[in-house]
Amino acid sequence: MQIEGACRIEDLINGTCYDPHSILGMHPVERNGRRCIELRVWVPGAIKVSALDYKTNEEILPLERVHEAGFFIGTFPTRTEVFPYRLRISTAHHTWVQEDPYRFLPTIGELDLYYIGEGTHRKLYEVLGAHLREIDGVKGVSFAVWAPNARGVSVIGDFNGWDKRRYPMRVLGSSGVWEIFLPGVQVGEKYKYAINGADGIEREKADPLAFYSELRPRTASIIYDLSGYKWKDREWMLRRLENNPYKKPMNIYEVHLGSWKRHPDGSWLSYRELADELVPYVKRMGFNYVEFMPLLEHPYDGSWGYQVTGFYSATSRFGTPDDLRYLIDRCHQAGIGVIIDWVPAHFAVDEHGLCRFDGTYLYEHEDIRRRFQPDWGTFSFNYGRNEVRNFLTASALFWVKEFHVDGLRVDGVSSMLYLDYSRGPGEWTPNKYGGRENLEAIDFLREMNSLVYAEGEGAITIAEESTAWPGVSRPVYLGGLGFGFKWNMGWMHDTLEYFRKDPIYRKYHHNDLTFSMVYAYNENFILSLSHDEVVHGKGSLVNKMPGDEWQQFANLRLLFAYQWAHPGKKLIFMGDEFGQRSEWNHDWQLDWWVLQFGYHQGVQRLLQDLNRLYLHEPALYRLDHDPKGFTWLDYSDWENSVISFARWSGDGNNHIVCAFNFTPVPRYNYRIPAPHLGKYREVLNTDAQIYGGSGIGNMGEVSSEVVMHNGHPYSVAITLPPLGAVFFKPM
Structure with missing residues (x-):
């Protein structure tokens, strides 16, 4: 039967109709x-269909089935x-009344x-995806x-028995966007897109802009309404x-939510339970930021969240999107900022995700030498495509605006910057x-x-970038990449290598x-001692330290004091704050039980006091x-493995003198330069007995003298405890 319209009945049957609205619904x-x-x-499978009066639901026209596949026609002579109507549909098993999806105009x-095609739609997540709407009172x-390259797309889900034939979508012009409005569908129903690809293969895909997803191993998207949460921050x-x-x-506590703490049966704490336990703990410890390892939906626990399938979907492992908002809200109410790891460098290759989305390499690059990320077995994004860039930039704004996230720590920036990253000769193509x-x-x-930075209402960005790329945290207008901060991977590597050395050899590595x-x-x-330093056989921080148990924990306390005194913001990974000995295991909680032992209690107490x-x-x-904030007092005593410096506030003479002894030999009457003539109060000593130290110190205060030392007119004789740090403040 010949029907006027862009598609034929055969196209509907084959799932290749690109404009079903041109053939379905009412037409003059x-x-x-x-x-x-x-x-x-x-309606595939229907045996009877009637048009009903929109107000009374009385039958006004029985339709004739003109094709056995389920195509019905009726004429109003x-x-x-066109006018509003409803449909009564009967199959062999039941009868129901519904609105006709094909009587509604496009919702986009x-x-x-235009903005989508240009790649500049700032609120892409309000247009694409699944959204509750009311159209003409429905x-x-x-x-x-x-x-854009699909031969046909239909939406499948709980609401149509996952029948790929039922709700074919229309493509809107040359945009490549497929759209449909389904009356009566509700929050909580699961769905996917059945995509008839350009390569002739039909795939079932999760929604790239879904707000909520099924828990693995299930892969469907879930309709969710983000408009109901009432923020209190x-x-x-x-x-x-x-x-x-x-x-x-900025002292950041990096957290993997699935392994910070668990229920006795091994199940995860929910977002709301974490709000009750994690937030008070972070506050009590004195951290003013948390950084959550990726909370975007991901299928494989062992990726720790870094192989993403849902760039707008808060992982369902710990609850709903609003539950995550509640956790963030509680952090803010406690004065704690929230940074999340965000991963635009690559995406998971799972079939329900972004890979070969419409039968072509759509989100990923067509050239295998730019597409495949060998380190992680993932695909890299094609950043040269407007719509792909838009997908990612809108995702960044989504988390900042809709979830009130205070910062995005961008993972794997180096892998994005270099075409030859982890690739050998012949495995990459030049620009x-x-x-x-x-x-x-x-x-x-x-x-x-x-x-x-323009639209994020004070949010920041942080780069994990491990090379010497210039200007990572310089503004774009000055030729930089525009990040606010960069992890100091060089400091981390050199510092940990130094601390691994037996103290007797440290003088040869003073540099x-x-x-x-x-x-x-x-x-x-940002000085980072992150999760990467305590996995894959690297051991825990305390186990990197040489010597017996006392020396290991003294070294750990010394490391933290050095990190907190050194210029740069601070970050440590969960468990480090109490000296966990075992390597981090994402499948279980931290070793909280070790806090019954004194050395672990001491490290935790030190971190509280340091913070x-x-x-x-x-x-x-x-x-x-700012270089004005730091002055070397003495960096040349390599023979004794001692350094000292002053940190300045820029507010008058307000400063802190910091001295470090990286050997287990106490230094008595050790003279260092002093910026100030007078008394200094000892405000921190990592060797204090309350931290598990030996108690060697300066009896609370010292006094500087007019004694020239190392080119400075004033100096002070102090006691440097073994493997210890002391901080002084002018009184």
């Missing part, structure tokens, strides 16, 4: 020289304009489609997905707008200038950072301690990124 037609209205309905406007859900958000993070303290730089990725990072100040102001650094001192002493943070 000419019959016997007269204009009338024809109604066409597609006296009507010349021309301007939205409540339902609109679905929209970008699949207004005061925090207003302060964030006015915040200058470079001059504020158009013959170089190894990924020009499209560079442009994307600059665009993303510019958007977050490992002092070299970091050569480049300390090249970037806005308290750090948060209340501007000299330790205000000029982190």
